[in-house]
Amino acid sequence: MSRLPRRVLFYLAAGAVAVTLNFFLPRLMPGDPATTLVATYSGQLTAEDLQALRDAYGLVDAPLWQQFATYLSHLFRGELGVSLSQFPTPVTEVIGTGFGWSLLLGLVSVLLSFAIGSVIGAVAAWRRGSRFDSIAPPVALFAGSFPYFFMALLALYLFAVQWQLLPLGQAYGFDVEPGLNAAFAADVLAHLVLPAGTVVLVSIGGWVLNMRNTMIGVLDEDYLLMAEAKGLSTPRVVGSYAARNAILPTFTLLGLSIGNVFAGQLLTEVVFSYPGLGYQLYQAVTTHDYPLMQALFLLITVSILVVNLLVDVAYVLLDPRVR
Amino acid sequence: MADALLAVEDLSVEYRGLRGAARAVDRVSFEVAPGEVLGLAGESGCGKSTLALAIPRLLRAPAVITSGSVRLGGRDILELDDRRLRSIRWSEIAMVFQNAMNALNPVMRLGSQFADVIRTHTGLGRARALERAAELCTLVGIDPARLRSYPHELSGGMRQRAALAIALALEPKLVIMDEPTTALDVVLQREIMEEITALRERLGFAVLFITHDISLLIEVADRIAIMYGGRIVEQAPARSFLESAAHPYTRGLLASFPSIDDDGERLTGIPGSPPSLIDPPAGCGFAARCTLASDRCRETPPFVEIAPAHRAACWEVGA
Amino acid sequence: MSLLDVENLGRTFGEAHAVREASFSLERGEIVALVGESGSGKSTTARMVARLLAPTTGRVLLEGSATVPELAYRSKVQMVFQDPFGSLNPARTIGHHLTRPLLLHRRATRKQAPQAVAALLETVGLDPSLAVRHPHELSGGQRQRVAIARAFAVEPLLVVADEPVSMLDVSIRIGVLNLMERLRDERETAFLYITHDVASARYLGGRMLVMYGGHIVEGGPARVLTGEPAHPYTRLLLAAVPNPRRGSSSTVTRPTGPRPSTGCPFTARCPLVTDLCRTTMPPVTRVADGHWARCHALGKENQ
Amino acid sequence: MKSAAGGAILAVLALACLAAPLLAPDGPAAATAGAFEAPSAAHWLGTNGQGQDVFAQLVWGGRGSLLMALSVGVGTTLVAVLVGLLAAYFGGLADEAISLVVNIVLTVPGLPLIIVLAAFLPPGPATIAMVLIITGWAFGARLIRAQALSLRQRDFIAAAKVAGERPLRVIAAELLPNLWSVIAAYLCGQVVFALTAGSALEFLGLGDAGQTSWGTMLFWAQNDSALLQGAWWTFVSPGLAIALTAGSLALLNFALDAATNPRLRAPGGARRATEVLRHG
Amino acid sequence: AGTTEPQKPQSQGPLLTIIAEQGATLARNFNPFAATSRWATRNALYEPLMIWNHVTGTLEPSLATGHTWSADNKTLTLTLREGVTWSDGTPFGSADVLFTLELMRTHKGLVGEAATPLAQYVDTITAPDAKTVVIALREAITPALYDLVSQRIVPKHIWEKVADPVTETNQNPVGTGPFVLSTFRPQGYELKRNDKYWQKVEIPGLRLSGYTGQDQINAAVLSGQIDWGAVVPDPDKTFVAKDPANHHYWWPRTADVNLVVNTTLKPFDDPAVRKAFSMALDRARMVDIALWGKSDVANAVGLPSQAYPGWLDESVLAEGKKTVTLDLAAANAALDAAGFAKGADGKRTTPDGKPAAWDLIVPTGWTDWISVAGIVSSSLAQAGITANVKTVGFDNWSSTVYGGKFQLTLGAGKRGATPYGYFRDMLSTATVKPVGEVSTNNFHRYGNAEADKLLTAFAATSDEAEQKRIAADLQRIYVAELPTIPLYEQPDWGAFVTKRYTGFPSADNAYAPLANDPLFPTTYLVYPKLKAAR
Numbered sequence A: 001m002s003r004l005p006r007r008v009l010f011y012l013a014a015g016a017v018a019v020t021l022n023f024f025l026p027r028l029m030p031g032d033p034a035t036t037l038v039a040t041y042s043g044q045l046t047a048e049d050l051q052a053l054r055d056a057y058g059l060v061d062a063p064l065w066q067q068f069a070t071y072l073s074h075l076f077r078g079e080l081g082v083s084l085s086q087f088p089t090p091v092t093e094v095i096g097t098g099f100g101w102s103l104l105l106g107l108v109s110v111l112l113s114f115a116i117g118s119v120i121g122a123v124a125a126w127r128r129g130s131r132f133d134s135i136a137p138p139v140a141l142f143a144g145s146f147p148y149f150f151m152a153l154l155a156l157y158l159f160a161v162q163w164q165l166l167p168l169g170q171a172y173g174f175d176v177e178p179g180l181n182a183a184f185a186a187d188v189l190a191h192l193v194l195p196a197g198t199v200v201l202v203s204i205g206g207w208v209l210n211m212r213n214t215m216i217g218v219l220d221e222d223y224l225l226m227a228e229a230k231g232l233s234t235p236r237v238v239g240s241y242a243a244r245n246a247i248l249p250t251f252t253l254l255g256l257s258i259g260n261v262f263a264g265q266l267l268t269e270v271v272f273s274y275p276g277l278g279y280q281l282y283q284a285v286t287t288h289d290y291p292l293m294q295a296l297f298l299l300i301t302v303s304i305l306v307v308n309l310l311v312d313v314a315y316v317l318l319d320p321r322v323r
Numbered sequence B: 001m002a003d004a005l006l007a008v009e010d011l012s013v014e015y016r017g018l019r020g021a022a023r024a025v026d027r028v029s030f031e032v033a034p035g036e037v038l039g040l041a042g043e044s045g046c047g048k049s050t051l052a053l054a055i056p057r058l059l060r061a062p063a064v065i066t067s068g069s070v071r072l073g074g075r076d077i078l079e080l081d082d083r084r085l086r087s088i089r090w091s092e093i094a095m096v097f098q099n100a101m102n103a104l105n106p107v108m109r110l111g112s113q114f115a116d117v118i119r120t121h122t123g124l125g126r127a128r129a130l131e132r133a134a135e136l137c138t139l140v141g142i143d144p145a146r147l148r149s150y151p152h153e154l155s156g157g158m159r160q161r162a163a164l165a166i167a168l169a170l171e172p173k174l175v176i177m178d179e180p181t182t183a184l185d186v187v188l189q190r191e192i193m194e195e196i197t198a199l200r201e202r203l204g205f206a207v208l209f210i211t212h213d214i215s216l217l218i219e220v221a222d223r224i225a226i227m228y229g230g231r232i233v234e235q236a237p238a239r240s241f242l243e244s245a246a247h248p249y250t251r252g253l254l255a256s257f258p259s260i261d262d263d264g265e266r267l268t269g270i271p272g273s274p275p276s277l278i279d280p281p282a283g284c285g286f287a288a289r290c291t292l293a294s295d296r297c298r299e300t301p302p303f304v305e306i307a308p309a310h311r312a313a314c315w316e317v318g319a
Numbered sequence C: 001m002s003l004l005d006v007e008n009l010g011r012t013f014g015e016a017h018a019v020r021e022a023s024f025s026l027e028r029g030e031i032v033a034l035v036g037e038s039g040s041g042k043s044t045t046a047r048m049v050a051r052l053l054a055p056t057t058g059r060v061l062l063e064g065s066a067t068v069p070e071l072a073y074r075s076k077v078q079m080v081f082q083d084p085f086g087s088l089n090p091a092r093t094i095g096h097h098l099t100r101p102l103l104l105h106r107r108a109t110r111k112q113a114p115q116a117v118a119a120l121l122e123t124v125g126l127d128p129s130l131a132v133r134h135p136h137e138l139s140g141g142q143r144q145r146v147a148i149a150r151a152f153a154v155e156p157l158l159v160v161a162d163e164p165v166s167m168l169d170v171s172i173r174i175g176v177l178n179l180m181e182r183l184r185d186e187r188e189t190a191f192l193y194i195t196h197d198v199a200s201a202r203y204l205g206g207r208m209l210v211m212y213g214g215h216i217v218e219g220g221p222a223r224v225l226t227g228e229p230a231h232p233y234t235r236l237l238l239a240a241v242p243n244p245r246r247g248s249s250s251t252v253t254r255p256t257g258p259r260p261s262t263g264c265p266f267t268a269r270c271p272l273v274t275d276l277c278r279t280t281m282p283p284v285t286r287v288a289d290g291h292w293a294r295c296h297a298l299g300k301e302n303q
Numbered sequence D: 001m002k003s004a005a006g007g008a009i010l011a012v013l014a015l016a017c018l019a020a021p022l023l024a025p026d027g028p029a030a031a032t033a034g035a036f037e038a039p040s041a042a043h044w045l046g047t048n049g050q051g052q053d054v055f056a057q058l059v060w061g062g063r064g065s066l067l068m069a070l071s072v073g074v075g076t077t078l079v080a081v082l083v084g085l086l087a088a089y090f091g092g093l094a095d096e097a098i099s100l101v102v103n104i105v106l107t108v109p110g111l112p113l114i115i116v117l118a119a120f121l122p123p124g125p126a127t128i129a130m131v132l133i134i135t136g137w138a139f140g141a142r143l144i145r146a147q148a149l150s151l152r153q154r155d156f157i158a159a160a161k162v163a164g165e166r167p168l169r170v171i172a173a174e175l176l177p178n179l180w181s182v183i184a185a186y187l188c189g190q191v192v193f194a195l196t197a198g199s200a201l202e203f204l205g206l207g208d209a210g211q212t213s214w215g216t217m218l219f220w221a222q223n224d225s226a227l228l229q230g231a232w233w234t235f236v237s238p239g240l241a242i243a244l245t246a247g248s249l250a251l252l253n254f255a256l257d258a259a260t261n262p263r264l265r266a267p268g269g270a271r272r273a274t275e276v277l278r279h280g
Numbered sequence E: 001a002g003t004t005e006p007q008k009p010q011s012q013g014p015l016l017t018i019i020a021e022q023g024a025t026l027a028r029n030f031n032p033f034a035a036t037s038r039w040a041t042r043n044a045l046y047e048p049l050m051i052w053n054h055v056t057g058t059l060e061p062s063l064a065t066g067h068t069w070s071a072d073n074k075t076l077t078l079t080l081r082e083g084v085t086w087s088d089g090t091p092f093g094s095a096d097v098l099f100t101l102e103l104m105r106t107h108k109g110l111v112g113e114a115a116t117p118l119a120q121y122v123d124t125i126t127a128p129d130a131k132t133v134v135i136a137l138r139e140a141i142t143p144a145l146y147d148l149v150s151q152r153i154v155p156k157h158i159w160e161k162v163a164d165p166v167t168e169t170n171q172n173p174v175g176t177g178p179f180v181l182s183t184f185r186p187q188g189y190e191l192k193r194n195d196k197y198w199q200k201v202e203i204p205g206l207r208l209s210g211y212t213g214q215d216q217i218n219a220a221v222l223s224g225q226i227d228w229g230a231v232v233p234d235p236d237k238t239f240v241a242k243d244p245a246n247h248h249y250w251w252p253r254t255a256d257v258n259l260v261v262n263t264t265l266k267p268f269d270d271p272a273v274r275k276a277f278s279m280a281l282d283r284a285r286m287v288d289i290a291l292w293g294k295s296d297v298a299n300a301v302g303l304p305s306q307a308y309p310g311w312l313d314e315s316v317l318a319e320g321k322k323t324v325t326l327d328l329a330a331a332n333a334a335l336d337a338a339g340f341a342k343g344a345d346g347k348r349t350t351p352d353g354k355p356a357a358w359d360l361i362v363p364t365g366w367t368d369w370i371s372v373a374g375i376v377s378s379s380l381a382q383a384g385i386t387a388n389v390k391t392v393g394f395d396n397w398s399s400t401v402y403g404g405k406f407q408l409t410l411g412a413g414k415r416g417a418t419p420y421g422y423f424r425d426m427l428s429t430a431t432v433k434p435v436g437e438v439s440t441n442n443f444h445r446y447g448n449a450e451a452d453k454l455l456t457a458f459a460a461t462s463d464e465a466e467q468k469r470i471a472a473d474l475q476r477i478y479v480a481e482l483p484t485i486p487l488y489e490q491p492d493w494g495a496f497v498t499k500r501y502t503g504f505p506s507a508d509n510a511y512a513p514l515a516n517d518p519l520f521p522t523t524y525l526v527y528p529k530l531k532a533a534r
């Protein structure tokens, strides 16, 4: 099968599987939102009220496949429903509040760790055997060996509670007016330091190793020898010749990481009370908020697929050989 | 030769590995006159590439140059500081590597690969550098439009020609060619060789031509040097090489090539295998495989003149 | 009945025709050399003969049959690959490589295997003690000998050798070629010897086939072909071979334009090209006894 | 050197865990002291919020954690190797189909799926191991497939076919032995992943709080607000144990990487240190 | 009170920062009939008629200044406060109360305290004049009073235009409460003082931020960013010690935490087994470790004496004292007697020969309960009983526990103005449902016919002396049957910082509970008492 139909087929199949999983996975979990309703409203609801609420929530007793059909038809009309845990706020509105922050936190931390890690890896490879090479990669590796939440809690405790250098959590403080102003930007940045910094700290090791390995491979290539023979300056040799080629395989991994920014930040968001989608997803799962869960799953899958697509495209731009 | 372009003297290179130091180039001396083609042949692993890379000091760890000098127009390359070294590279010594596919940066357009070397050394603007690149392409018979191509979009022969053109970009005095045609088809090889010969006649650069194909060398070189186990064992003019080759190893090599007009004679090759470079035997490295070997061979034979302009390192063929 | 009959063999990769209309045959104990430029389809032909690749058209008959069962075919047709570094499994010992075919084709029992392996190694001129070594501990020539020994373990009738010496050092090439010759003489094994080194094809004697652009364009006894080539491509090929004795003769024509999809593949470079060449592939034309070529110019020359 | 250090740390940790019944005969749950007692001679690493000895918890808990991580490592590796090899060897439609499944599994968001599955199955290390295996194999399968695919192009595979070997035998006896170092490196990586991901799940309360493991120790430390109460030892001990284990495995992995890729193994010395050494 | 005092111009003090919201992003929902609405809806914006103050044991006036029962205890008359206006300036009156209660009656799916009485006991609601509301019940159920008066009242002139009160998000709330919404952001929101409020309130407003978990809240409280918070771990050490002059906490107790056994399961249906378990439990350790010694072990009836002054019968307590005191020997003896054989490894088997091991499930994140569960588990282990602590998500926990599919869990006794609700949940057969059917109150599923009669008699009288006599009998049944196993008295968590504001309720000034509890909106009692610090 040629490349294009295969990609299309892949995206279609992945989409179909995602939609199906989105629907059935939450419903396979023990417990159901109805009981949760009873529990939360204990004593404040009669049986009739409960039924009325269940109707309002869209919790019908129809067979699953019928519900699935309804879900699909709603999905095709672009209706994602209302959140149960934040009833009756529409799911889109709930997601809207966290989307930007997740994107900010995710992109900043992934790109930062990618950039720093790759630079360290490239330098370590170029200066193989030097003191830098024998210290930096193992240190980065060891930092990456700590469970993420452990690092995060420790950082929270030390920097925010003990020394009170940085804010405790959330994306910005009460005392700034959200908008395009310097004070707000500075505040957002200050609130980003701990969550993004801890993510960078634990994820940098992987990038370092990756870059170091691919770079060492590239350094053996004849075109590097030729670049040196040409008398080019070292930055040019390392940049345009070595790193430029070494980055290619790493790029696919970067795509995977970026694709996961909406899914992978749960612990960060929990620890730092960061208002993103990861924590919302966790909440949706623990409160059986089916519509919210489904919408988030969908968003995550779509973002992974979209980033995959972008990486495919970008790869073509970066590596002329695959054109 | 006082007027030598390149004078390599007593050059030794070791690879310092975990299992000891391998002496890949062992006290090698030779000269290349301006405009001359010096052919360097020998078996795989005898140190040809190491020698070629040692001249512009391109060797990487764990290689170490342990002795000798490389004089280019009076300066010892081995003494230059980094900046001076970079400025000599390509403007005075250029190289063509065996596999142009690997030697060209796969993610850079051909034009940029011309331009970066031209701009680094001449300070020309990008547009002027590309103009110059176009001229060079025409010179080697590539459509200048191809400058916008990436290496993988060119055929093997075109890539090799492009590599040749890049080597000539700064009109160097010496071009080191390390098996520039080995990866090619015979017909293509012929084509490239003719290109090289023609260009050399026009531009007058000297060539250090490395290959393992003696037949080819005899056709293209002015002088031929034969390397064995890190040393040069014989050096003679190409013209009469077939008949005058004296060293038993050289003769063995010549006897290993079937020719298209030989008739049915059985060739024998050279039995045995080359000596270890880490722990080389004392004396002549070829003694173990040599039919003429005698007790004298336990001592290193001197590289002596056995005929005018013909030197060899063998006790048995000495004067 | 010939040992091997290749009839109208063709193979495409996507749009590209790697091999077309290839027909030839091999007799017992015969060495047939297949020469040609890089990418002309030699390896593809070899892989089809070795049943590593399914043909798109045509068929391969072994002893007259196109439906020899897999294992039986393997015990009669073996292959030696170009790269002795790649064709031996770096993770297994030399002994393993030689023992497996012996056991698979019941040429030896487990008990007899060590002796059989030792004998095989001796046949190809290697020390039997090498059996316990791993490939990376051997030199290229030794490795290629092991590869040949593996092919000979099953006592095949035909060995397809795809550039068996081109990766080897000059001084040991001839040894491997001599080994092939010896095995042909002693065991009546046939070889399909693939190479782009015309001189070595001539050295081995036997017949020679010349491929260009997926077609076999000329065939005949190696000595005749190298002496009096009929096809313009064969002439070009021979002229390009470095020959210190003869001195160089510049006959090279640069290809102009893309390879045509119809007619003779050589039209773009051919000095004798006519309009007919561009539209129809020339038929097989007899030049002399056992010597034929596919060129329109040939008929005219003879007339 | 690196691998030796890694191996040594790992060996000490594993031994301590194996010797738990000797080192802490009362078991991990014995609550005999006051809450949050600082490290002392009686309690080397202090006590936790439940008044349990942190050292005892550490050595007993390590058993669960390491066993879980190891089974996840072995489990995912098995699945990944099986799927990857089959896809790579048979190629064609089989590869097409398997790759599709692998890629789809890769796009299914991992952590959420883990949470859903962990909520679905009864809590405990077995569940966590299972969940991590279900969600973790795909990347490995892709890795192994890519490696096997490049090996499959090599002539020795064709040579084995020419010799008459059957497909399964080619996979098992010819392909697999060349993949050991890749597989071992992947296994190391998976064990590290399982250790940190598993403890993250336990930390989130998706584990079995009643069983002692490094993850549940962190869970309890968090539950009892150990850090805020200044009882850093309850928090830092299990965290450091995880980091040391993961770190030593990463070092081993580093070494294995070098074994797989000879270019990473070359002797040291700065890249351009081609010094000129001359006599005199 | 009763008259509107002229409001002073707003003082420019800092907002009072209070912890009450969980979640990193908050949806803008101020519908008092939705359980998903923001905390301030029911605790700062919309007021109830009266507020049960469980610290003083009094029913405090709010929108209503008083209530009277008719002689047959079937008609309730409420007198409304004069001079109250909605925050948009419209006057408040009986029409609003009538509208609110009728809205709840006619619209199914509205959440509120009055929902159950409205559906089950209320006959008619009338408003003879603007300041009087009369509610007629179908039968004499005096405890219904507390539910009815706790209902938050909404303005008729606004809500009569609301199309669907169930899905209304009421983004710009208009209430009678002391505050009005000023800014809303998904991360938190601020309220400013309602200048038309009927009482004088000094604080300029409230600030509420969302936090994702207990640890985040603790961190915020401990770093002094919060004026009014809830639980702080080991408060003397971590909180008070940091700033003894300003950091305070007060933890009055209003209910007990019980070890709840599923009485429909085999060994747990036997009171002797429940008592044996009870005697094996080290309650002092729970108080010491899970509550940092800041509470007390439970008494035999599971009601904190602080919260029910005069309701508890000392003789019954003395009688039951033995069963709630750690006595491992007695526990072992009782288990032996009940046929729980002890194996060589010290672990027991049930009379049916199965291992005496059960799952003790607790909701994830309920840190104090999880801690207690750990101690229950280690205590029971001493007696050879295995209790595996499992934390599960709250919804999983609630469906398992309320559906009757659990083995062991923890539960809290119902709080109330009288012990009526507590005993109804504990002992009434009316609250027992078959396993599989959801029961949120009596999930241990124990019923007692004798208790039923006592409860009916209790509800029919409004005479407190009579009620206390009946309560004593109920306590006796409880002690004899021990349907659940009381563990310790659960504090109403509350902590405050006096750096910016003083006047919080405390042990010395116990005018109201400190905890902010949506069921009992006692925060309304606190706001007027807060003064700027010096």
Ligand SMILES: Nc1ncnc2c1ncn2[C@@H]1O[C@H](COP(=O)(O)OP(=O)(O)OP(=O)(O)O)[C@@H](O)[C@H]1O
Residues within 6 Å of the ligand: B015, B016, B017, B022, B024, B042, B043, B044, B045, B046, B047, B048, B049, B050, B051, B061, B062, B063, B212, B277
């Ligand atoms: N990086 C290295 N480390 C150790 N030894 C090396 C290294 N590079 C080359 N050698 C050894 O040095 C010797 C000379 O190698 P060199 O590449 O110069 O040979 P060559 O004559 O160019 O061979 P070929 O014809 O195969 O290119 C060989 O024996 C080789 O094994």
Ligand SMILES: Nc1ncnc2c1ncn2[C@@H]1O[C@H](COP(=O)(O)OP(=O)(O)OP(=O)(O)O)[C@@H](O)[C@H]1O
Residues within 6 Å of the ligand: C013, C016, C017, C018, C036, C037, C038, C039, C040, C041, C042, C043, C044, C045, C196
């Ligand atoms: N697996 C494949 N997929 C696509 N094209 C292929 C494949 N194998 C061979 N080809 C193409 O078929 C043609 C013939 O290739 P083949 O390898 O048979 O040539 P060859 O004569 O053996 O060349 P060489 O002398 O370089 O080994 C070439 O154009 C090649 O690019």
Ligand SMILES: [Mg+2]
Residues within 6 Å of the ligand: B048, B049, B050, B178
């Ligand atoms: Mg070389």
Ligand SMILES: [Mg+2]
Residues within 6 Å of the ligand: C042, C043, C044
């Ligand atoms: Mg080939």
Ligand code: NI
Residues within 6 Å of the ligand: E107, E163, E164, E165, E166
């Ligand atoms: Ni309605």
